[in-house]
Amino acid sequence: MKKVIIFSVAFLMVFAALYSCRGRERVEEVTPPPPPPPEVEEQPEVEEVEEVEEPVVVEEPEPTEEEIFMSKTLEEINLEAPLQMIHFDFDRYFIRDDAKPVLEANAEWLKKYDSVVILIEGHCDERGTEEYNLALGEKRAKSTLDYLSSLGISADRIRTISYGKSMPLDPGHNEIAWQKNRRAKFLMIKK
Amino acid sequence: MKIKRILPWGILILLVVLILHPQQEVVISIKEGMPAIPLALPDFIVRSSLPETITVAQELHQIISDDLKYSRVFQLLPKSYYSYIRPLNPEEIFFKDWESIQANILFVGELPESEGKKFLFEGKIYDVKAGRFIFGKRYQSEKTLIRLVAHKMADEIMKIYGEREIFTSKIVFTSNRDGNDELYMMDYDGHNQTRLTFNKKQDYMPAWSADGKKIAYTSYRNNMAGLYILDPFEGEITEVISKGTSFAPAFSPDGKKLAFCSTLEMGNPEIYVATSEGKNIKRLTFNKAIDTAPSWSPTSREIAFTSDRGGTPQIYIMDAEGSNVRRISFGGSYHDAPAWSPAGDRVAYVSRVDQIFDIYVLNLRTEQVIKLTESNARNETPSWSPDGRHLVFSSNLTGKIQLYAIDYDGSNLRRLTSEGESKLPDWSR
Numbered sequence: 001m002k003k004v005i006i007f008s009v010a011f012l013m014v015f016a017a018l019y020s021c022r023g024r025e026r027v028e029e030v031t032p033p034p035p036p037p038p039e040v041e042e043q044p045e046v047e048e049v050e051e052v053e054e055p056v057v058v059e060e061p062e063p064t065e066e067e068i069f070m071s072k073t074l075e076e077i078n079l080e081a082p083l084q085m086i087h088f089d090f091d092r093y094f095i096r097d098d099a100k101p102v103l104e105a106n107a108e109w110l111k112k113y114d115s116v117v118i119l120i121e122g123h124c125d126e127r128g129t130e131e132y133n134l135a136l137g138e139k140r141a142k143s144t145l146d147y148l149s150s151l152g153i154s155a156d157r158i159r160t161i162s163y164g165k166s167m168p169l170d171p172g173h174n175e176i177a178w179q180k181n182r183r184a185k186f187l188m189i190k191k
Numbered sequence: 192m193k194i195k196r197i198l199p200w201g202i203l204i205l206l207v208v209l210i211l212h213p214q215q216e217v218v219i220s221i222k223e224g225m226p227a228i229p230l231a232l233p234d235f236i237v238r239s240s241l242p243e244t245i246t247v248a249q250e251l252h253q254i255i256s257d258d259l260k261y262s263r264v265f266q267l268l269p270k271s272y273y274s275y276i277r278p279l280n281p282e283e284i285f286f287k288d289w290e291s292i293q294a295n296i297l298f299v300g301e302l303p304e305s306e307g308k309k310f311l312f313e314g315k316i317y318d319v320k321a322g323r324f325i326f327g328k329r330y331q332s333e334k335t336l337i338r339l340v341a342h343k344m345a346d347e348i349m350k351i352y353g354e355r356e357i358f359t360s361k362i363v364f365t366s367n368r369d370g371n372d373e374l375y376m377m378d379y380d381g382h383n384q385t386r387l388t389f390n391k392k393q394d395y396m397p398a399w400s401a402d403g404k405k406i407a408y409t410s411y412r413n414n415m416a417g418l419y420i421l422d423p424f425e426g427e428i429t430e431v432i433s434k435g436t437s438f439a440p441a442f443s444p445d446g447k448k449l450a451f452c453s454t455l456e457m458g459n460p461e462i463y464v465a466t467s468e469g470k471n472i473k474r475l476t477f478n479k480a481i482d483t484a485p486s487w488s489p490t491s492r493e494i495a496f497t498s499d500r501g502g503t504p505q506i507y508i509m510d511a512e513g514s515n516v517r518r519i520s521f522g523g524s525y526h527d528a529p530a531w532s533p534a535g536d537r538v539a540y541v542s543r544v545d546q547i548f549d550i551y552v553l554n555l556r557t558e559q560v561i562k563l564t565e566s567n568a569r570n571e572t573p574s575w576s577p578d579g580r581h582l583v584f585s586s587n588l589t590g591k592i593q594l595y596a597i598d599y600d601g602s603n604l605r606r607l608t609s610e611g612e613s614k615l616p617d618w619s620r
Contacts, residue, residue: 091525119414126569127543127546128543129504129525129527129528129541129543129548129571129572130396130528130571130572130614130615131396131438131439131452131483131484131497131527131528131572132481132483132484132497132499132504132525132527132528134396134416134436134438134439134452134460134483135452135460135481135482135483135497136481138436138454138458138459138460139459139460139481141458142454142458142459145458159414159415160435160436160454160458161411161414161415161416161436162416162436162454163393163411163416166372166393166395187414189414
C-alpha cells in the first residue's frame, strides 16, 4: 500500500513538473533575472524620541540709561539740554530762589552721570557796558559753580566762561528779552 | 492839621535845596588851546605828462585838506580867497600876497614828472610872515596808496607844529560783518577797513601795543576766553593765557607792560599785569568784587580801572603796583570803561543813567566833568586819538552798533562804520 502512495505521489510530481515545463515553454518570459536582494544590515532600535526645536538666540537686553547716554555725542546731549539754565536779576549775580531747585535737579543729574565735565557760560543783557558785563558774566558763572559745589558736585568737573552781552538768547530790546539773556547756561564738554 | 500846613513848605524847601545844590555834571562846551592856525592849501601843481596825474593831484589835495580840517590845529583858508591874489608860482612866491589873505602857512604841493606807473608827490611848507621855507617832503608811490601818502604828508605838517601824528594812526575793533565777531582795523577816518582774524571763534576786545605793531585781544577757543597777542603785519598769534576768562587788555604807553582782567585764580575778575610779551604775570587787585577795564596813565605809573567794591561799578585809580587805590567817579550809580587821555589830564568813561549810556570826560586837575555825548542811545568804550583831540566810541544811535568819532569838546560827531555791527574800538597811539 505504501508503495502505491509513494508511486502515485511520485507520478503526480513528475506530471506536475512536466506540466509546468510545458507552460513555461508557451509563455516566453523575457524579463531579466531579478537582482539579488540587497544585503540588509541590522538597524539599531531607536529608543528615545528627540523633540526638534530651533535654538533661541539670546535677545539684546534693554540698554541702561547710562549706556544710552554714553552712545550719544556731546553735541546730541547738549542739544537735548538735560541741564536747565538759570536766570539772574538785573546787575546782580547771586543765585535767585527760583534758580535753586533748578540747580538741585542739575546737581542730581551730575551725580548720576559722574564722569561729565561741564562748562558754565555766564551771560548778561545789553543794559550793561561791555567791559563790566564780561566780568559780571564771569561772576554769574562763578556763583553758579559755587552753588553746585555746595550741593556736592566737585569743582574739578566745572569750568566757567563769560560771554558778557555778546551772545544774547533773545535779540529783543525789552524786559522779556533782557530777562532771558541774563543767564547761566550749561554745556557738557566731556563725558 | 499841622502836617498839612508844614508839607507845602517842606516841598518848597526841598525844591530850593535841589535847585541850589551843585550838580556833579557840568555840561560846558570849551574851545581849548591855541586858536587854529590859518593855512593856505592852493591846488597842487601837476608837471607830470601822465593824464591820470590830474586826478591823483585832486585826490591828494582833498585828503590832505580833510585831514587838516579835522586836526583842530589848522584852519584852512576859504578857496575864494585865492582869487584875490596872483596865482601861485612855486619858483617865485609872493609872500605878501599870502599874508594879505591872512595865511600863516602856505602849503605848496607839486606832482613832478615821474617814471613808470608810480607818481611823485612833493610838499613844501612855507612860513608866510617870515617869508621862508620850513620843511619839504617827497613821496613816490602807487596810485592805490594815495590815501597813505596824503596822511603821511598831513602828519608831517602836524609834527612840525609839535603835534602827535594822527592821520596814519589806526583804529582796531570787533565786528560781526562776516558772520561772527572778528578783529578789523581801519584808518582814523574809517577808510581801509581790513579784516585781521580769520576763524569761526569769537575774537574780541582788541588793544594796540604802544608801538602800534601788536594787538592784544580775547579769543574764545577750546571753551575758554584766552588772551592772545596778534602781529597783524606778520599774521603771527601768540598765546598769553589760555585759562579762565581773560579780557580787557591794555599795553602800557612805555611799551613795557600789559595789564588785563582775568579770572586766573579763584574765578574772580581781578586785574593782572605782565610784561608786554605776556610773561611774568602778577596780580594787582585782591578783593571779592569785580575789578576790570584797566587803562594806563601816559606815564605808565598809574592805572585807571572799574571796580564794584563799593557796591556799584565806579572808576578808580591805583599805582601801577596795585597800591594807593582811590575813587575818581562820583554822582552816578554805574561807571565803566575808563580811558586815560594821552596828555594825562583827563579820563573818559561811560556813565549809565536810566539805561542810557553816555560818554563823560573828567578833568583830573579841575575835577570838572563834561558830558561828551548826548543821545538816547548806548554810547560805549571810548578811546582817545593819539593827540587827545578826538575820541572813538561805539553807539547804537542808528539801531545797530557802529563806531563814531567825536572831538574832545563834543563837536564834530562822525560815523566811521556801517557794515554789520562794530564795537570795542581802540585807537593806536
